[in-house]
Amino acid sequence: xxxxxxxxxxxxxxxxxxxxxxxxxxxxxxxxxxxxxxxxxxxxxxxxxxxxxxxxxxxxxxxxxxxxxxxxxxxxxxxxxxxxxxxxxxxxxxxxxxxxxxxxxxxxxxxxxxxxxxxxxxxxxxxxxxxxxxxxxxxxxxxxxxxxxxxxxxxxxxxxxxxxxxxxxxxxxxxxxxxxxxxxxxxxxxxxxxxxxxxxxxxxxxxxxxxxxxxxxxxxxxxxxxxxxxxxxxxxxxxxxxxxxxxxxxxxxxxxxxxxxxxxxxxxxxxxxx
Numbered sequence: 001x002x003x004x005x006x007x008x009x010x011x012x013x014x015x016x017x018x019x020x021x022x023x024x025x026x027x028x029x030x031x032x033x034x035x036x037x038x039x040x041x042x043x044x045x046x047x048x049x050x051x052x053x054x055x056x057x058x059x060x061x062x063x064x065x066x067x068x069x070x071x072x073x074x075x076x077x078x079x080x081x082x083x084x085x086x087x088x089x090x091x092x093x094x095x096x097x098x099x100x101x102x103x104x105x106x107x108x109x110x111x112x113x114x115x116x117x118x119x120x121x122x123x124x125x126x127x128x129x130x131x132x133x134x135x136x137x138x139x140x141x142x143x144x145x146x147x148x149x150x151x152x153x154x155x156x157x158x159x160x161x162x163x164x165x166x167x168x169x170x171x172x173x174x175x176x177x178x179x180x181x182x183x184x185x186x187x188x189x190x191x192x193x194x195x196x197x198x199x200x201x202x203x204x205x206x207x208x209x210x211x212x213x214x215x216x217x218x219x220x221x222x223x224x225x226x227x228x229x230x231x232x233x234x235x236x237x238x239x240x241x242x243x244x245x246x247x248x249x250x251x252x253x254x255x256x257x258x259x260x261x262x263x264x265x266x267x268x269x270x271x272x273x274x
Contacts, residue, residue, distance in 0.1 A: 004249040005256045009228060010271040015204050016148055016264075017157035017180065017227075019189075019213035020165065022237040024145075024261070025135035025172055027055060034131040041119055050113070057103035058096065062159040062188040094183045095161045101129045132160075133167035138234065142173045144261025148268060153177045157198050157211065159188045178202075190221035199225070210255075212264065214238060216245055219254050229254040230264055 021027050031054070032047035039045060093099060104125055108117030120128065148154050155178035156165050165179050178201075182188045185197040199206055206226030213219050214237035219229040231245050231254045238245070246252025258264045 003247055003257045005247050005258070005267055006249045007267045007271040009248070009255045010210070010268050012208050013152060013210055013228065013268065013271075014208045015153040015155065015202050016210045016212055016230075017155050017198055019211075019215060019218050020156050020158040020160060020168070021135075022234055023212065023214040023232055024141045024174060025137050025168065026236065027132070027135050028052065028236045030135040031055075031131050034134065035128070038120075038124070038128055038131075039116075041115070043115060045116070050107075053107060054100070054103060057107070058099060061099045061103075062096070062182070094186060094188065096132070096159060096183075097129065097161055097164060100132055101125065104129055133164050134171045135168055137172040137174060138260070140260035140262040142175075144263075144265045145175055147262065147265035149175055149177065151268065151272065153202065153204075155180055155198070155202075157189070157194065158182070189218055192221075192225060195222055195225045195227065199227075212261075214242075216241060216254075223253075230256045230258060232261065232264070233257065233259050 018024055028048065028051055032051040035047045035050060036045070039047075107113050108120060108125070145154055155176050157180045158165055159182040160168075161183040162179055162181050165176075165181055168174065169176050169179070180194075180198040180201070182194060185194050187194055189195070195211070199209060202209065207228065210228045210230055211219055211222035212230045212232060213222075214232045214234040216231065216238055219231055223229050231247075233242055233245075245254065245257060247257040248255055250257075256264070256267065258267070
């Protein structure tokens with residue numbers, strides 16, 4: 001089906017808030033490439049598999065149950081419970097650097113990856129943990145953001161921590177006006193206070209703010225608070241349902257469906273003349 005979008009739905013928009021991992025940056029390709037550069041051993045390592053496992057642990061720590069169920073999870077009962085506590089206003093770290101490091105240590109202690117664990121000591125693990133700060137944007141991300149920035153506020157609304165998002169912005173040339181993170185607001189999406197906190201600080205009514213994400217659960221929860229929604233199809237995200245998600249013009253639940261941030265910027269520009 002050819003996607004139909006109604007650009008009039010973007011009239012009056014003052015701000016675009018973006019999920020970052022998967023939506024704006026290619027976490028899988030970036031992390032797997034960097035990991036291979038850190039490895040000096042003789043074993044054949046599937047770095048995509050290692051990266052996906054690491055990411056799955058992160059999703060278990062920060063994402064809702066429906067999303068976690070679709071991920072390829074390690075046997076990590078701690079983070080399954082940790083996610084539920086934090087999302088429900090319980091205790092737990094909202095610094096993703098800490099979560100990534102604890103997950104890395106657990107993985108390297110497992111039988112599957114213990115050969116790497118023997119090679120990578122504490123100092124090396126600290127260095128490796130920072131690969132998440134250097135994620136490359138999708139080819140359309142930087143140009144699309146610069147275009148949107150000319151006419152609206154653009155910012156992150158991510159479960160990543162502030163330093164990670166700031167470093168990533170510099171590395172990938174992502175020109176955010178503002179960084180909102182789970183660490184700043186005190187919880188993880190989809191906790192309502194993450195969306196509502198960002199809206200409060202922007203002083204923007206929900207109808208004039210767009211949530212942009214490659215994860216349908218994120219957009220579903222943003223819509224519950226009156227935000228407009230744009231779904232971005234990405235190669236690494238929502239693999240089981242990505243191609244079935246429809247725009248409202250096609251009878252679906254999100255306002256717009258696009259294949260790039262550049263496409264979104266073009267639609268926003270066209271809405272100004274309508």
